[in-house]
Amino acid sequence: MHEEVIFAGFGGQGVLFAGQLLAYTALAEDKHVTWIPSYGPEMRGGTANCTVVVSDEPVGSPVTKYPSIVVAFNNPSLEKYEDEVKPDGLLVVNESLVIHQVQRDDLDLVLVPATALATELGETRMTNMILFGAMLAHRPMVALDTAEHVLLDKLGERKAHLHELNLMALRKGMELGLAQKTEA
Amino acid sequence: MPVELMKGNTALAEAAVRAGVEAFFGYPITPQTELLEHMSKRMPELGRAFVQAESEVASINMVYGAACTGTRVMTSSSSPGISLMQEGFSYIACSEVPCVVVDVMRGGPGLGNIQPSQSDYFQVTRSAGHGDYHAIVLAPSSVQEAVDLMGDAFDLADQYRHLVFVVADGLLGQMMEPAELPPMQPLRTERPDWALTGANGRDPNIITSLELSAPALEAVNDRLQAKLKVIRETEQRSTENMTKDARLVVVGYGTAGRIAETAVKQARREGMQVGLFRPITLWPFPEQRLSALTDHVEALLVVEMNAGQMVEDVKLAAGGQIPVEFYGRTGGVVPVPEEIYDAIVESYEKLA
Amino acid sequence: MTSAVMVEEKVVYERPESLADVATHYCPGCTHGIAHRIVAEVLDELGVRDRTIGVSPVGCAVLAYKYFNTDGAEAAHGRAPAMATGIKRVMPDHVVFTYQGDGDLAAIGIAEIIHAATRGENITTIFVNNAIYGMTGGQMAPTTLIGQETTSSPGGRSQTLTGFPVRMAELMAGITGSAYIARRSLHNVKEINTAKRAIKTAFLAQLNGLGFSMVELLSTCPTNWKVSPAEALAWVESDMVPYYPLGDYKVAEEVKPLMKRR
Numbered sequence: 080m081h082e083e084v085i086f087a088g089f090g091g092q093g094v095l096f097a098g099q100l101l102a103y104t105a106l107a108e109d110k111h112v113t114w115i116p117s118y119g120p121e122m123r124g125g126t127a128n129c130t131v132v133v134s135d136e137p138v139g140s141p142v143t144k145y146p147s148i149v150v151a152f153n154n155p156s157l158e159k160y161e162d163e164v165k166p167d168g169l170l171v172v173n174e175s176l177v178i179h180q181v182q183r184d185d186l187d188l189v190l191v192p193a194t195a196l197a198t199e200l201g202e203t204r205m206t207n208m209i210l211f212g213a214m215l216a217h218r219p220m221v222a223l224d225t226a227e228h229v230l231l232d233k234l235g236e237r238k239a240h241l242h243e244l245n246l247m248a249l250r251k252g253m254e255l256g257l258a259q260k261t262e263a
Numbered sequence: 264m265p266v267e268l269m270k271g272n273t274a275l276a277e278a279a280v281r282a283g284v285e286a287f288f289g290y291p292i293t294p295q296t297e298l299l300e301h302m303s304k305r306m307p308e309l310g311r312a313f314v315q316a317e318s319e320v321a322s323i324n325m326v327y328g329a330a331c332t333g334t335r336v337m338t339s340s341s342s343p344g345i346s347l348m349q350e351g352f353s354y355i356a357c358s359e360v361p362c363v364v365v366d367v368m369r370g371g372p373g374l375g376n377i378q379p380s381q382s383d384y385f386q387v388t389r390s391a392g393h394g395d396y397h398a399i400v401l402a403p404s405s406v407q408e409a410v411d412l413m414g415d416a417f418d419l420a421d422q423y424r425h426l427v428f429v430v431a432d433g434l435l436g437q438m439m440e441p442a443e444l445p446p447m448q449p450l451r452t453e454r455p456d457w458a459l460t461g462a463n464g465r466d467p468n469i470i471t472s473l474e475l476s477a478p479a480l481e482a483v484n485d486r487l488q489a490k491l492k493v494i495r496e497t498e499q500r501s502t503e504n505m506t507k508d509a510r511l512v513v514v515g516y517g518t519a520g521r522i523a524e525t526a527v528k529q530a531r532r533e534g535m536q537v538g539l540f541r542p543i544t545l546w547p548f549p550e551q552r553l554s555a556l557t558d559h560v561e562a563l564l565v566v567e568m569n570a571g572q573m574v575e576d577v578k579l580a581a582g583g584q585i586p587v588e589f590y591g592r593t594g595g596v597v598p599v600p601e602e603i604y605d606a607i608v609e610s611y612e613k614l615a
Numbered sequence: 616m617t618s619a620v621m622v623e624e625k626v627v628y629e630r631p632e633s634l635a636d637v638a639t640h641y642c643p644g645c646t647h648g649i650a651h652r653i654v655a656e657v658l659d660e661l662g663v664r665d666r667t668i669g670v671s672p673v674g675c676a677v678l679a680y681k682y683f684n685t686d687g688a689e690a691a692h693g694r695a696p697a698m699a700t701g702i703k704r705v706m707p708d709h710v711v712f713t714y715q716g717d718g719d720l721a722a723i724g725i726a727e728i729i730h731a732a733t734r735g736e737n738i739t740t741i742f743v744n745n746a747i748y749g750m751t752g753g754q755m756a757p758t759t760l761i762g763q764e765t766t767s768s769p770g771g772r773s774q775t776l777t778g779f780p781v782r783m784a785e786l787m788a789g790i791t792g793s794a795y796i797a798r799r800s801l802h803n804v805k806e807i808n809t810a811k812r813a814i815k816t817a818f819l820a821q822l823n824g825l826g827f828s829m830v831e832l833l834s835t836c837p838t839n840w841k842v843s844p845a846e847a848l849a850w851v852e853s854d855m856v857p858y859y860p861l862g863d864y865k866v867a868e869e870v871k872p873l874m875k876r877r
Contacts, residue, residue: 312705462684
């Protein structure tokens with residue numbers, strides 16, 4: 080197993096945290112992993128993305144031109160990364176915030192209205208967990224169970240009131256992802 | 264110690280704390296600021312010294328002062344800040360006081376940007392201040408190696424009473440990767456006999472880089488050069504992968520080195536006899552090992568995140584025996600494995 | 616034949632232990648020697664010589680570390696306060712002082728001295744102001760007076776070209792972290808004695824952990840002023856003192872009792 084994942088969206092959408100959750104979960108399962116943010120001079124409101132490489136082997140390059148997985152949180156990210164995904168790669172799209180129609184037909188495409196669903200759950204910030212769950216449904220790099228444990232640990236006591244909501248979002252994403260999975 | 268997921272900058276800082284650093288002086292600059300921030304919390308809670316200086320000029324001179332007392336001391340910065348510290352480096356090197364400097368390099372010249380770069384190779388290996396000397400320069404390529412080399416840096420600084428750089432780049436500084444920290448070392452209580460500790464029951468100790476008589480200053484230089492010769496002969500470090508049967512060897516350090524490794528493995532899968540040579544010490548440059556490789560390797564391809572700086576050392580080591588090609592990206596652009604692979608193919612096709 | 620007569624002699628003047636028994640390189644008539652001596656006397660009187668670390672400047676006093684019988688370091692030009700900060704932070708129980716001239720402190724090193732004071736750095740600075748760059752051969756200093764002729768202000772310092780001489784004591788007194796800031800002069804015995812008392816207060820402030828202290832000393836440079844030593848002393852009084860008035864510019868509340876104790 081070797082996956083190169085890019086999470087991309089706006090600052091404030093929990094893009095970097097989604098990547099960190101994958102990285103921490105991979106570490107919890109003794110896998111090799113790197114996480115790098117793309118950063119600009121602005122502190123708020125710009126684009127945000129991060130690259131996570133998860134592998135059974137030691138990680139060489141922590142950067143990639145052609146990711147095997149892209150999770151696009153918004154329209155600019157989708158437009159930027161659609162062409163970059165490796166053939167037969169996975170593209171997870173936050174359907175709520177995109178107008179761009181995906182042209183590629185050589186990808187495993189998962190469309191999830193994540194922001195709308197998160198709003199229904201009562202917390203727009205759960206968008207990232209819904210997309211994360213959908214991603215895991217199609218590329219089980221790590222176990223959902225491990226991800227849940229790591230998630231609660233990272234949220235900590237200070238965000239205890241958000242534990243249940245995060246887990247619901249994660250599972251909802253997994254459920255929607257599985258529903259879109261075509262059996263080979 | 265448990266393996267933790269750590270940001271490079273934070274790992275460098277905590278590794279220094281574990282190595283017994285007693286004082287940190289620095290000035291915020293992206294992309295190394297997390298290092299300073301970590302120190303601002305950790306050093307006071309351990310009862311050690313932390314000062315956010317008014318400039319890099321001041322911070323390196325604070326380092327110089329604290330180093331004169333024989334304590335373990337460090338600063339960290341990024342390329343433009345390192346430029347400002349040049350004066351202090353030179354005084355420190357001539358005075359032969361030990362200290363460690365972390366440079367998390369960014370794109371230049373000028374204010375440049377805050378993206379990862381290796382544009383300081385010349386600055387740290389060649390011209391770290393005026394006068395005739397080289398600093399010891401260590402270049403990790405992973406968070407774990409950054410942790411390990413940080414401890415080594417303090418030991419080398421003490422052993423040789425010399426200036427030691429640990430150079431990373433913005434990518435390594437910002438990257439999170441699993442790493443294991445060493446246990447906390449106790450602070451040293453003994454001070455070396457040359458240190459400024461007060462002339463109590465002994466003649467005064469003086470630390471100066473001033474020597475007005477030319478023959479006397481030449482003697483100072485001779486002593487310095489003799490020390491550097493020993494370092495050059497004994498401290499060269501490098502690592503290599505798949506070089507045994509390699510016809511082409513890619514040479515890269517730090518982040519460029521690890522990205523190149525991915526490209527080299529791809530080339531191997533495509534049946535090319537390619538290997539990787541990664542310098543760990545940039546000064547002394549691992550010329551002995553690289554020179555030995557030229558006996559069976561047909562060409563070298565240097566990959567850097569700059570316009571071609573280390574390539575000059577590689578050419579010196581190759582001694583004109585085999586061709587040395589270069590591939591680099593500048594301005595904070597991080598090369599991806601695919602483009603290095605293309606450069607490998609191009610170089611490989613030129614082999615006889 | 617005269618018989619030997621035993622005369623009981625009393626020591627009235629001797630070299631302070633904190634002053635090294637060496638000849639200095641200072642020019643005849645220069646008051647650096649006096650400044651060195653009174654600093655050394657203060658270190659002796661406070662009994663701190665064996666735990667004192669001095670930081671020398673770049674300028675005429677570049678070799679001061681050879682003249683004080685204490686541990687010493689030689690800083691880069693203007694950086695003595697930063698270097699002293701580094702030393703003091705790891706050796707808080709030691710007495711740390713910088714000895715700096717006007718080019719070193721008031722030009723190239725003005726950021727370092729101001730920030731040492733803003734941090735309330737618990738060090739003492741002896742600032743020797745002789746209104747000229749001595750070591751490099753008499754160029755204009757930031758403290759050169761308007762109209763004063765130097766090798767880089769031929770015809771006299773012009774305020775339209777070069778602005779105004781900087782009053783460091785006044786400037787440093789405005790900084791909250793300064794505990795004790797004074798200006799004294801070395802042009803006659805009375806002022807020298809006053810200067811010594813100020814230096815003692817400055818070191819006492821440090822010993823009591825009260826923060827940054829600095830004594831500015833108006834000093835002579837007969838060589839580069841191109842006058843005799845006697846004329847130089849007179850010029851300090853007639854021309855420098857009016858522009859650089861003597862006195863205490865900052866005395867923190869906690870410092871006041873230290874001044875009364877004597």
